[in-house]
Amino acid sequence: MKILTFSTLFPNSVKPGHGIFVETRLRHLIASGQVESRVVAPVPWFPSRHPRFGPWAAWAAVPRHEQRFGIEVAHPRYPVLPKIGMNVAPALLAAASRGAIGRLLDEGFDFDVIDAHYFYPDGVAAVMLGRYFNKPVTITARGSDITQLPNYRLPRRMIQWAAAGADHVITVCNALRDEVIELGVAPEHVTSLRNGVDLALFHPTPRPAEQSPFTLLAVGHLVPVKGQERIIGALPMLPDVHLRIAGDGPDRAKLVQLAQDLGVAGRVDFLGAVRQAELVQHYNQADALVLASSREGWANVLLESMACGTPVVASRVYGTPEVVAAPEAGVLMNELSARGVADGVQALRANYPDRTATRRYAECFSWDDTTAGQLAVFKALVQRDGAYCHA
Structure with a gap:
């Protein structure tokens, strides 16, 4: 299967820890040997690294394209508008990403599924893109995108629209699954797949016999x-x-x-x-x-x-x-x-x-169960009907 991973939460050479949990899950999925993926990870547009932009200026140094752990990553730019930005972010994000996704298709990466992470604005934009490119969409809910952002009137309406328009919703815990269902999503369209841990990277090392304090x-x-x-x-x-x-x-x-x-x-x-x-x-x-x-x-x-x-x-x-x-x-x-x-x-x-x-x-x-769960979701979407696949 060919998966397009779509999220503003993804590491880059300037911010290597940004959204590392999305990258980690993807790396384990690719390691299964059953999935090929490209990543479109939009970043805010800033004209330069001028000090007047404060910490935001670092985004200007993010490369347009890079490779991480053998994964091709594109970083299209999207505008961030003061005051009204929160409400128009999904549309701006989708518009800024169409070109990068279109180039992937032109290059022969005819993906089967858009796999989006974080519901707002990413998930909303992903559903817009799914309709534009005629591809099924999954959205992973990760926390405040479901527990906090729906408290705002317009984002809540767009989150509910995206949840209804997505082909499947994944949550990282059962508590979030319950929240998504309360937003109106049918339980059979929501799967809870918790994050795993890299047991090779995180392991015990020798400690002093006496440690104080x-x-x-x-x-x-x-x-x-x-x-x-x-x-x-x-x-x-x-x-x-x-x-x-x-x-x-x-x-x-x-x-x-x-x-x-x-x-x-x-x-x-x-x-x-x-x-x-x-x-x-x-x-x-x-x-x-x-x-x-x-x-x-x-x-x-x-x-x-x-x-x-x-x-x-x-x-x-x-x-x-x-x-x-x-x-x-x-x-x-x-x-x-x-x-x-x-x-x-x-x-x-x-x-x-x-x-x-x-x-x-x-x-x-371990990540094994999470990877198996993702594969089951993606395979079901790809096999469900031929309307989406390579339309």
Whole structure:
């Protein structure tokens, strides 16, 4: 089968960690030997890397075409319009991508399915493109695209339109599947396929026989939804605990100030952005990963940590209880607060699991089942009728 992967969430040479979960799933799908794929990953248009554009300016340096892990990736540009951009983004995204997709067809890549990731604007644009090119479309719901964006009136209407127009919807957890069905999609058109974990990349490494102090690790973009302030806020209640924060983002200065205000700055290390390969050592050096997010679809960092043998303390949001479902995995917080973090850490320490058992738990989450599920969905669409295939 030939699959066109379509998403603004896809890594590139300038932002190698951007949407890496989409690339990882695709790489495992291609490794099955049953799928060939090209990627169209649009990026915002900016005229130059002028400082006045701030962090957005980096998009100007993204190449028009590149190859990642043997996968051909095109990066067409789409305009981002101030104030009204959210409402017109799907149409602008679709219009900007038609040329790149048309060139793929002209070059002989007559794909069978458009596989889109993230419902808005990507999924809406994908359904527009599917109608234009007469191809079936799948959309994967990943989190805030279903839990947050439908709170806005016009995006909600377009998300519902795309959900009804897509040939199949995939969700990364059962909780999101329920949300999609509530939007009006027939249950038989929604499949839950959780993300897996790269068990070869994320693995246990030797640890010092005696490790002190007890060390927490937080991994994620420094934005309010990730809740790093709750973890820092828990440290006064955990006087013998240190915290390492991997990630960067707009909240960094605020979090640094919070640590100073609470008198715990000497126990907090800000690591900045960390590549996946380097995260392995941080997972292994930590005694627990803490994820205090207010929203998550399926948090990949939880399984990455467990695959390294490090248990987790996590908030009870959407797909997380499906990941942290046994004592060897870790502890779910009872409340979303600094106190909830502190209580969760103390509960984990009081009944700390064997790290080899944590690793064994993670081994149940390989990518094999996810890949098989995707293949089943795609094959059903391709075989359903001949109206779409190479029309």
